[in-house]
Amino acid sequence: MYTLAIDTSNNVLGVAITTKDVVIGQISTNLKKNHSVRLMPTIDLLMKQVEIKPSQLEKIVVAKGPGSYTGVRIGLTTAKSLAWALNIPVIGVSSLEVLAYQGRFHDALICPFFDARRGTVYTAGYIWHDGKMSCQLDETNILMTDWLDILLKEEKEVVFLSPDMNVFYEQIKDKLGMLAVIPEAPYHIANAAHLALAATHYREESTHLLTPNYLRLAEAEAKWRQAQKRENKHGG
Amino acid sequence: MNKNKDIYILGIETSCDETAVAIVKNGREIVTNIVASQIDSHKRFGGVVPEIASRHHVEQITIVLEEAFNQSQLDWDDIDAIAVTEGPGLVGALLVGVNAAKAIAFAKGKPLIGVHHIAGHIYANRLIKEFEFPLLSLIVSGGHTELVLMKKHGQYEKIGETRDDAAGEAYDKVARMLGLPYPGGPYIDRLAKEGEAKIDFPRAWLERGSYDFSFSGLKSAVINYIHNAKQRNVEIDKADIAASFQASVVEVLTEKTYHAAQQFGVKQVIVAGGVAANKGLRTSLKKRFKTTELLVPPLHLCTDNAAMIAAAGTIKFKQGKRSDLTLNANPSLPLQ
Ligand SMILES: [Zn+2]
Numbered sequence: 001m002y003t004l005a006i007d008t009s010n011n012v013l014g015v016a017i018t019t020k021d022v023v024i025g026q027i028s029t030n031l032k033k034n035h036s037v038r039l040m041p042t043i044d045l046l047m048k049q050v051e052i053k054p055s056q057l058e059k060i061v062v063a064k065g066p067g068s069y070t071g072v073r074i075g076l077t078t079a080k081s082l083a084w085a086l087n088i089p090v091i092g093v094s095s096l097e098v099l100a101y102q103g104r105f106h107d108a109l110i111c112p113f114f115d116a117r118r119g120t121v122y123t124a125g126y127i128w129h130d131g132k133m134s135c136q137l138d139e140t141n142i143l144m145t146d147w148l149d150i151l152l153k154e155e156k157e158v159v160f161l162s163p164d165m166n167v168f169y170e171q172i173k174d175k176l177g178m179l180a181v182i183p184e185a186p187y188h189i190a191n192a193a194h195l196a197l198a199a200t201h202y203r204e205e206s207t208h209l210l211t212p213n214y215l216r217l218a219e220a221e222a223k224w225r226q227a228q229k230r231e232n233k234h235g236g
Numbered sequence: 237m238n239k240n241k242d243i244y245i246l247g248i249e250t251s252c253d254e255t256a257v258a259i260v261k262n263g264r265e266i267v268t269n270i271v272a273s274q275i276d277s278h279k280r281f282g283g284v285v286p287e288i289a290s291r292h293h294v295e296q297i298t299i300v301l302e303e304a305f306n307q308s309q310l311d312w313d314d315i316d317a318i319a320v321t322e323g324p325g326l327v328g329a330l331l332v333g334v335n336a337a338k339a340i341a342f343a344k345g346k347p348l349i350g351v352h353h354i355a356g357h358i359y360a361n362r363l364i365k366e367f368e369f370p371l372l373s374l375i376v377s378g379g380h381t382e383l384v385l386m387k388k389h390g391q392y393e394k395i396g397e398t399r400d401d402a403a404g405e406a407y408d409k410v411a412r413m414l415g416l417p418y419p420g421g422p423y424i425d426r427l428a429k430e431g432e433a434k435i436d437f438p439r440a441w442l443e444r445g446s447y448d449f450s451f452s453g454l455k456s457a458v459i460n461y462i463h464n465a466k467q468r469n470v471e472i473d474k475a476d477i478a479a480s481f482q483a484s485v486v487e488v489l490t491e492k493t494y495h496a497a498q499q500f501g502v503k504q505v506i507v508a509g510g511v512a513a514n515k516g517l518r519t520s521l522k523k524r525f526k527t528t529e530l531l532v533p534p535l536h537l538c539t540d541n542a543a544m545i546a547a548a549g550t551i552k553f554k555q556g557k558r559s560d561l562t563l564n565a566n567p568s569l570p571l572q
Contacts, residue, residue: 034564036331036334036335036564036565037562037564038562039335040335040338040339040342040561040562041560041561041562043342044342044561054342054343054344054345069287069290069328070290070328070331073290073291073293073294073328073331073332073335074331074335076294077293077294077297077331077332077335077336077339078335078336078338078339079339080294080297080298080336081297081298081301081335081336081337081339081340081343082339082340082342082343083298084298084301084302084340085339085340085343085344086343207298208298208299208302211294211295212291212294214291218285218287218288218291219287220281220285220287220288221285221288224280224281
């Protein structure tokens, strides 16, 4: 029986089919191009290539964000609907954790990040420990300058992994200097097969309860909450 | 295969703030029709917030699918195709329905059918009564004000549309000015009954013979009226404003629909969309159409639902029209 892994949470559109020990197939592109149009045809193509029918799937794994709100929703909706229709479990894995797997062989603090605009990033800190990626610094949406200050206090090497490296490269180098390890291009792209691997450490959730990991409130929601807070203060 | 087999279509609709799934038999009979409304969540913002609507759809979609499917007592073998709203609507909201439909169609090996939201609103009426062509449809909602002529199934000719605000949009804006809650339509409708239409707000008839609509002038007139009253410190009568505003909207909608019906010699006139629930509009249309058959669906089929998408999808299914897995949300999908 097979696991189907799906990642459309950022520019990478990745689909993989794995068993417990083998990656059977994988397709990936790194383009800012319509994930909604291309995801299902990509899944269809891969499954045909490896000659696996939907009924042979036993698990769906999906990157649940953070990342592009729309991309995350496309992945999750597709994964949840497939899981529901096939009556199989679905597991959501952090998009940051999946990317962190690209730093698997480094002793340093592994720091994946995605550009979240206005100088901020979605990020977290991981180390490879006890046969899996374990989270050292919790996922957060933070100004990159503030984040680099936090990392500096760790006083150790940090591996930076990000498809948006070009936006923050100078800033990282300026602040962390020799402590910053920035590998070559292929390491900055999440690998869908790692989703399936990461998922082996997670318990299955109810399909209905799996929700995106936006790491940020919708703008209208944030404004509304702020207004409520102000009102409460004035109202006594 | 039995040619007279019943056709069951599963419909999905997520174009705005309702997550809806339904199963319809032979395009005419509702098997199940589940609608999860988000209105309570958007009320505090005074309107639908697209990003929040999309977030709710993702949370709701499989729950609503399951409820609809379980209630139907059908097997997957019974389902002939998956129909889904591909547009128009809020793109982020549409995406959830479209991607869910594609995934299910793929998982279960079912044909996929993209449906136009307005075609859905029209076909909501076929769940009540069989169509007779030619027919004219007036679609009025928060997003639409259109007159559509149909000479046969699945063929739509738009003969008029709004050039600015949709009728429902004007209702919401005027309601906000009057301090009424969102969505404003039902509140204005109710308030209008208590007032008198004695303020002379403009009616936008546009060029002679045009079936297009325009409500932005009316909206501005109402806003100006309220501002002027405030400046002069004159107490405004909200009920009278509501009644006068509604009178203007209803008169234009009724007269344009009536004249189009006359010109094209239609056998039926269908009213569809959320504003079709408006009592003032229903009463006025009923008075005007004495000989032509007037169809107004019950409230739960006027507002967005998935039974209407399954009903419209059934026609496409019978005509052999299919979508493939590249189907995408199209917020400005033309009706054709
Ligand atoms: Zn609608």
